[in-house]
Amino acid sequence: MYTALTVSGGTRLEGAVTPQAIIANSLLQLSSEDLEEAINKAVSENPALEMPAPAVCPYCHSTLTHGVCLNCSTTGRNASIRRDDEGWWNEDSRWPARGGSFDDDEEFDPMTILAAETTLSEYLRTQVSALVSGPEREVAEFIIDSLDEKGLLATPVSEIATACDCSESVVERVLRKVQSLDPPGVAARSVQECLLIQLGQMSGDTADLDLATRIVRDHWDALTKLSLDSIARQAHASEKDIRQAIGFIGRNLNPFPANAD
Numbered sequence: 001m002y003t004a005l006t007v008s009g010g011t012r013l014e015g016a017v018t019p020q021a022i023i024a025n026s027l028l029q030l031s032s033e034d035l036e037e038a039i040n041k042a043v044s045e046n047p048a049l050e051m052p053a054p055a056v057c058p059y060c061h062s063t064l065t066h067g068v069c070l071n072c073s074t075t076g077r078n079a080s081i082r083r084d085d086e087g088w089w090n091e092d093s094r095w096p097a098r099g100g101s102f103d104d105d106e107e108f109d110p111m112t113i114l115a116a117e118t119t120l121s122e123y124l125r126t127q128v129s130a131l132v133s134g135p136e137r138e139v140a141e142f143i144i145d146s147l148d149e150k151g152l153l154a155t156p157v158s159e160i161a162t163a164c165d166c167s168e169s170v171v172e173r174v175l176r177k178v179q180s181l182d183p184p185g186v187a188a189r190s191v192q193e194c195l196l197i198q199l200g201q202m203s204g205d206t207a208d209l210d211l212a213t214r215i216v217r218d219h220w221d222a223l224t225k226l227s228l229d230s231i232a233r234q235a236h237a238s239e240k241d242i243r244q245a246i247g248f249i250g251r252n253l254n255p256f257p258a259n260a261d
Contacts, residue, residue, distance in 0.1 A: 038226055039243055120151060120186075120258050127181045132174060139164045139174040143187060151186045151258030152194065186257040192220050195253050202252070211237060211245040212253075223249075 118126075124144045132140045142164055146155040157175070161168045178187045184201050188194035199213045214235055215223055222230040223246070232242045 039228070039246065120147070120183075121145065124178065124181055124186065128178060131177045131180075135164075135166060136170070136174050136177075139166060139171055140178055143171075143175060143178050147187060147258070149258060150256040151183065152191075152256075153187045153189050183254070183257040185254060188257070191255045192216060194255055194257065195249070198253050207241070208245055208248040211235070211241060212248045215242070215245055216249065 121144055125141065128140045128144070129137075139160065142160055143153060143155075146153055146160070148154055153175070157168050157171045160171045164171070175187060179185075179197055180201075181187075184198040185194035188197055195216045196213070199209065199216060202209055215231055219231045219234055222234065226246075228239055228242050228246075231237075232239050235242070237245075
């Protein structure tokens with residue numbers, strides 16, 4: 001048995017593991033270079049697609065990777081990490097020192113420290129405590145305890161309702177609260193739902209975000225096959241825009257919330 005979720009637009013999300021989901025997992029784990037190679041291969045195998053000349057950096061003339069010159073600039077959350085007397089920090093996070101000092105030349109990964117300080121289960125419980133109380137707390141804790149090693153929920157809603165002696169509507173309501181927690185996409189019942197949750201939590205009204213949402217929501221099978229011409233035709237978008245949106249998906253979304261970096 002499995003549970004299906006209907007989202008806006010009538011799309012039905014299946015919780016069963018499918019070959020397409022496995023392909024999507026592999027696709028979204030690709031590095032920027034490997035993703036670019038996969039797209040280039042799809043273009044070369046379909047003469048109807050056209051590959052525009054690559055954009056180059058105006059300073060060093062290196063080929064840009066998704067609009068970024070890897071030779072001239074550094075990007076990402078770890079690029080701007082700094083340290084003070086209280087620990088390590090960047091613009092949106094802080095990792096407190098744990099009673100010891102660090103040498104200036106010590107190699108340090110703050111995310112490793114963060115992971116060592118708390119488990120995903122503990123982290124989720126801390127967040128959800130402000131959102132639920134009474135019987136809902138038991139349901140929320142059951143959901144959290146049922147997550148797999150990837151941070152996804154494979155236990156059907158009906159089984160959770162039976163175990164917690166409540167209605168499925170209560171489970172659905174609590175599940176939505178758990179799915180609103182950090183890391184984005186946690187407790188999703190499929191990779192597709194996981195990505196849609198993350199897209200829904202992103203701010204801004206950009207063309208990439210809008211097209212990426214449409215691709216994941218409405219053209220999932222074609223995405224898992226990297227069928228650019230099929231997506232472009234069905235989405236009424238250019239191949240260039242589709243490639244850009246797929247790059248946006250690969251750079252910004254994580255199919256495995258528990259492995260967030």
